[in-house]
Amino acid sequence: MEYSLLENGIDSLKKAKTNIEEYEKYHKGSSYHFLKDAIIFLNHGIEILLKYILSKQNESLIFTDINLYMEAKEKLKNESKGKKNLFDFNNKRTVFDVDLGNGNKKKQLYTINLNEAIKRIKFLLDIDISEDVETAITLINDYRNHITHHSIILDEPSVNELVEKIKFLYSHILDFFQEHITERNVMNEVDAERYLYTKQEWEQYQRELEDFHYERAMSRISLDADEM
Known part of the structure; x- marks a missing residue:
C-alpha cells in the first residue's frame, strides 16, 4: 500500500467538506463536533498539500x-547498494527508515509545520498566497492547536464568524490547489459540485447565498420583535 502526500491531503479536504455540510445540516447545539472535525481536517489537508507542492520541487x-x-539520503543510497534486509522485501524504504546519529546521540528527521510551509511556498517557490487566505489559514491553524492541545470556548457570534472563515478558506484554498497541483483535478475530486462552476459563477452563488442567509436572519429578528 502506498498513501502519498497528495492522496492524504485530498482525503482530508474531502472530510473537511463533509463535516462543514454536516454541521450546517443539524441543530448547532448538537453538531459542534462536526465543526471541530472540519477545522482539523481542513488544517491537515492544507498543510499536507502545501508540503506536496514543495516536495514536487x-x-x-x-x-x-x-x-x-x-x-x-546518502545512507539510503549506500544501503541500496548493499545486501537488502530480508524483512524489507517488496517494501520501499524512505529517509524516515534510516538510522541517523550514533549511540545515544540518535537523530530524527522532522517535517516542517504549516507556517513554515507557507513561508517556503511564498519565498522559495515564489507562489503567491493572498493576505486574506494566509490570515484565514493562520486563524484555523490556531483553532486547531487549541482543540488538539488544550480546549476552546466560543460564544455564538464567535462561532458564526469561525464558520464563515472556514467556508471562505475552504472555497479559496480549492482554487489555489486547483491552480498549483496540475497533475490531478483536485477540485473535482474534493467537491464535484464546486468544480462545475466557473470562479465568477461560484463567487456570484456565494454572494446570493450570503444575501439569502442575511435576509432570513433579519426576518427572524423582525418576528421576534413583533412577539415582544
Whole structure:
C-alpha cells in the first residue's frame, strides 16, 4: 500500500467538506463536533498539500533540517547498494527508515509545520498566497492547536464568524490547489459540485447565498420583535 502526500491531503479536504455540510445540516447545539472535525481536517489537508507542492520541487524542502535529510539520503543510497534486509522485501524504504546519529546521540528527521510551509511556498517557490487566505489559514491553524492541545470556548457570534472563515478558506484554498497541483483535478475530486462552476459563477452563488442567509436572519429578528 502506498498513501502519498497528495492522496492524504485530498482525503482530508474531502472530510473537511463533509463535516462543514454536516454541521450546517443539524441543530448547532448538537453538531459542534462536526465543526471541530472540519477545522482539523481542513488544517491537515492544507498543510499536507502545501508540503506536496514543495516536495514536487524538491523533497528536501519539506524537512526542517536539510543537512540531516541529505545524510539520510546518502545512507539510503549506500544501503541500496548493499545486501537488502530480508524483512524489507517488496517494501520501499524512505529517509524516515534510516538510522541517523550514533549511540545515544540518535537523530530524527522532522517535517516542517504549516507556517513554515507557507513561508517556503511564498519565498522559495515564489507562489503567491493572498493576505486574506494566509490570515484565514493562520486563524484555523490556531483553532486547531487549541482543540488538539488544550480546549476552546466560543460564544455564538464567535462561532458564526469561525464558520464563515472556514467556508471562505475552504472555497479559496480549492482554487489555489486547483491552480498549483496540475497533475490531478483536485477540485473535482474534493467537491464535484464546486468544480462545475466557473470562479465568477461560484463567487456570484456565494454572494446570493450570503444575501439569502442575511435576509432570513433579519426576518427572524423582525418576528421576534413583533412577539415582544
